[in-house]
Amino acid sequence: MDTLLLSRIQFGANISFHILFPTITIALGWVLLWFKLRYNATGDFKWMEAYRFWVKVFALSFALGVVSGITMSFQFGTNWPGFMETVGNVAGPLLAYEVLTAFFLEAGFLGIMLFGFSRVPGWLHTFATFLVAFGTTLSAFWILVLNSWMHTPAGFELRDGVVHATDWLAIIFNPSMPYRLAHMLLASGLTVAFLIAGISALRLLFGDRSRSVAATLRFGAVMGAVLIPVQIFVGDMHGLNTLEHQPAKVAAMEGHWEQYPDGEGVPLVLFAVPNAETRDNDYEVKIPHLGSLVLTHSWDGTIPALDEFVAEDGTVTHPPVAPVFYSFRIMVATGVAMLLLSWTAVALMARRRGPDGARWSVEALPRWVLYAFVAMALSGWLAVLAGWYTTEIGRQPWLVHGVLSTAQAVAEVPAPMVLSTLVAYLAVYAVLTGAYVAVLVYLAWTATHGKSLPTRGGTADPVERAVETGARPGATTPAE
Template identity: 75%
Template sequence: MDTLLLSRIQFGANISFHILFPTITIALGWVLLFFKLRFNATGDQKWMDAYLFWVKVFALSFAMGVVSGITMSFQFGTNWPGFMETVGNVAGPLLAYEVMTAFFLEAVFLGIMLFGASRVKRWVHTLATFLVAFGTTMSTFWIIVLNSWMHTPQGYELRDGVVFATDWWEIIFNPSMPYRFVHMLLASGLTVAFLIAGISALRLLWGDRAESVKSTLRFGVVTGALLIPLQILAGDLHGLNTLEHQPAKVAAMEGNWETGPNVPLLLFALPDEEARENRFEIGIPSGASLILKHKPEGVVPGLNDFVAEDGTVMHPRVAPVFFSFRVMVGTGIAMLLLSWGGLYLMRRYGAGEMPRLSLYAFSAMSFSGWIATLAGWYTTEIGRQPWLVQGVLTTKEAVADVPAGMVLGTLLGYLAIYAALIVAYIAVITYLARKASRGEPLGSRVHPASGEAEVAMLQPGE
């Protein structure tokens, strides 16, 4: 394998590992704020129990996100120097704003949020929780701005092959940004909803009847059921936006080789890159035309339009885009069915008495958000190839001249660590759930939530 492919795999591995954790922390920060506010408002201990359990997951996820994020910031230089040399004038300020307005905010206030509850007033702690959640969301915003600009660049001019910014408003609010941002926030919300529902279901299966577990199960199922239709709508709009700006990507997603009307929606196929056709096609007639153009005779772009006269292929490899898109959509449909089914069962039997089979299903789907998110990112990122910045810079032009053996060595190193850490991460979350199910205390401090507790604390002789 050559340096280019190895570097792509290495970057892909790093960013795949990284995105798992922000996907959890972005939404979980807000969820923790919600638990905290519920506790502040009601004084009900179950909300504090929920907070104390999930804040551990948050801390763990946050640490994983920070360390893998640091890796990302170095990879630009070690593996892709051409990226900053060419588009640094746009990417630089966006990354700088990300670090300054978001990274520091979340990192500093995280310390107060995690360990400061006994040292600051309650409102300061709630404020710190808010700032951490806000910081992670701001972080997402800037990164999505940069990523979207790489898909739909505008507001720049080229001078001697180097990008210079001309209009920052156009750069930040580039055409695909709003869609991608909403799509990612919803993805994070869904990932967390299913994680909370799944782990709560697991605890119920283990016989944990705590009020906080029922409440978090309810919270996860309801949030999932609310967000998934919104996500399907957002995804559809994002797809139409992609059709307008990156038709080659949509052609690969649909596995459509020839531009034309009445293009079927393929449920399955094996794209053959050599023969430039699909094998074993199973599809719904005119389905893709209907989805993308809202009429059966709608013309859908085909991949053959993106081959230059000299035979240079200017579209992505079809199979990875085609399949990861189907994995994402398939997971989304499973989420829709499960969360709505779960909602029905919950209304009928109550959160504590749901059929065991449904609890097993939720447990199995605990990390389904990860699968959908990764598949979605693979679709959009591989779908942009051979471009790194659409129409401006190809991936090949940006790669560093590092010996392939060196890249392979470090790649194997990263993969080994990441595999071990994912196993440890899931194992520890399961362990924490197991421990909580056994009724071991989540925290040692008595919370003066109600007057009663405060009086209790004042009793002498304790």
Template identity: 75%
Template sequence: MDTLILSRIQFGANISFHILFPTITIALGWVLLFFKLRFNATGDTKWMDAYRFWVKVFALSFAMGVVSGITMSFQFGTNWPGFMETVGNIAGPLLAYEVLTAFFLEAVFLGIMLFGFSRVPGWLHTLSTFLVAFGTTMSAFWILVLNSWMHTPVGFEMRDGVAFATDWWAIIFNPSMPYRLAHMLLASGLTVAFLVAGLSAFRWLVGDRSGGVRATMKTGLYLGALLIPLQIFMGDMHGLNTLEHQPQKVAAMEGNWETRSNVPLLLFAIPDEEARENRHEIGIPNLASIILKHKAEGVVPGLNEFVTEEGEVMHPPVAPVFWSFRIMVGTGMAMLLLSWFGAVMMLRRKRGVEGLPKPLLWVLVPMSFSGWVATLAGWYTTEIGRQPWLVQGVLTTEMAVADVPAPFVGTTLTAYLLIYVLLLTAYISVLFYLARKAVDGDLPKPRAPLSGQSITHQVAAE
């Protein structure tokens, strides 16, 4: 394999592994703030129990996100120098603002949020929780501004092959940014909703009947039920925006080869790029035209539009985009069904968590990580869907890659993959281990503020 494909797999692996954790921490920060505010308002210790359990998950996820994120800031240079050399004047300030306004904020106040409960006044602890949540969201904002600009670049001019910013307002509020940002923030909310519901279901199934687990179960399911319709709506808006700016991506998502009207919505197909057609199609007539153009006769662009006269293919590889998109939508549908069913069962005769049937709880446990599946599938759809471009219409992926020997990239890729498999296994098993420990009543009990004594002879419990 050559350096380009190895570098792409390596960056894909790094960014896939990385995004798992911010997807959790972005929304979990706000959920923790919610727990803390409920505790402040009611004084009910179940909210503090919920906080104490989930702050551990937050701390672990945050550390995973930080260390895997650093990898990427270096890989811009080690593997993709062409990216910064060409669009550095635009990407640079956006990344700098992410570090300055988000990374330091969250990193510094995380220390106070995690370990400062008995050292600082209550309001400062609550404020720290808020600032950490705010910081993670700011980070999402800046990175999605940059990512969206790579899909829909505006507000710049090219001079001698280098992009120069002409309008920062246009760059920040580029055409796809609001949709992508909202779509991602909702994805984070759903990931956390199902993670919270799933781990709570697990605790319930192994016999936990505490107030804390009831509170988190309800929070998770209601949050999921609330966000999923919003997400479906937002996903549709985002799709229409993509149709306007990157029609070739939508053509690949729909598996539509020819520009035509009455395009069916394909439920199943095997796209064949050699023959430039689909095999084994199963579809619903006219539905893709109706979704994208709001009428059955709507004309939807096809992939063949994006092949140059010399036969150069300027659209993304079809099968990965086509299938990633279906996995995302399918997962979203499962989320809709399960969260609404759960919400109805809890509301019926006001039975609360007791009203949830056991099979649903058993399904919710593996659904803990459904948000990850949908988020990754969604990112694969949009990122592979931008190929062969790195910055749409400005810079191809091939032009940006570093001239590093392929064996070097192969070696580091293998090392990263090994580490990622190890860490992911450890992460998931520790989440369930913490859940099981919480069932055994192992949550630390509130205690008096420390006077600053040494712990040389104590064993750190947390």
């Protein structure tokens, strides 16, 4: 493996690890705000219990996201100097906007959100939660503006091989930005929905029968059931936009090597083994015309074939087919599993009554549904990574589509040096990912089986005591 391939793998490994945690914090911040608003409106401590548990997950995810983001940004200079040399006039300001308007907002109010419940007025704590949630979304906005511009560059001109901005509105609101932003925000929402449902189901299996666990399990299932059809619709719109601006990527996603005769339409390939040597699919399972219907909304519609992106001298300008083909199907399969599980759970809760006769009771869920939610607690990660690989590998051989190729941007670093740092990164990330998952399980276990209350001056914090007992602050008995 040469320096180019190793550098691509290294950056891919870094961004794969990094994206896991913003995917959680983007949506979880808004979920925490909802829990806090419900507590403010009803005074029901189940919502504060939910807030106090999930804010720990938010803090853990935020910390890992910040650290992994720093190491990733270093690689712009160490591995990809050609990127900033060519497009730094656009990429630099967009990254600066993310730090100045989003990261500082999150970091500035995170402390109040984590530790200020009993130390600042209630309205200020709620406002801090809102600002942190808004900051995470604003951060996603600027990062996706830059990423979308790299796929569909606009509002610039080239001078002596260097990109210069001519229209910042066109840069920010480039042709693919609205679709990518909506798709990513919904992906974050689905990731959090299944994480909440999965951890809540785990606590239920551990024996936790608290009202907060029932509320969060029900919330996660309903949130997933609502968001997944919206994500399917947005994904379809995103696909149409990609077909317009990056047809080679869509051809690779579909394993569409050569054009079919007029009137035959494009089949939907359910499964195949793409063969780059024969430029065909082995073991292909397909449904005639369905690809045309999905991709063009026409029974006989056509899309460009991969053979159209091979020059006369044999130069290939389409992405590698196999990784794009497989990652796209993993993403879709995960989405279908999310749809089936969330809708099944909601239907069971709506139609069955719990032991107490109440509707929408999580006690109406069979144990296999709880185990399924636990198994799919991190399914959002799988879908996000598969979608990310589809998007980013599908952009090859371009780093900035039509402007800067990946080969032009890579640094002239010896391959063994890149390989050694890659191995180090992978080892650290494997340990951190395992530790993160272990902490989630630990939090679920300790929340179920109890823990000692924090104290100040030898007396338990009344808010902490209230959260543990279900009583209001200042009450003398749990019943109060």
